[in-house]
Amino acid sequence: MSTVTQNNWSEIKAQIKTKWNKFTDTELDGFKDNLDKVSEQIQKTYGVAKDLAEKEFNEFKKNLV
Numbered sequence: 378m379s380t381v382t383q384n385n386w387s388e389i390k391a392q393i394k395t396k397w398n399k400f401t402d403t404e405l406d407g408f409k410d411n412l413d414k415v416s417e418q419i420q421k422t423y424g425v426a427k428d429l430a431e432k433e434f435n436e437f438k439k440n441l442v
Contacts, residue, residue, distance in 0.1 A: 390406075393408065416431045
């Protein structure tokens, strides 16, 4: 899941913003072309370990509409 369609992006962006509300709009826009960047940003913004960030993001991806 490296890219998303324009139609899905606004929904996905809103879901990411709801779950990780510390992300700026600029950071969120940076995820559009590569959602895998989200776990890296979780690490940086929330100060969690890589494996925890990846686990959180993978769980999130399972629940995307």
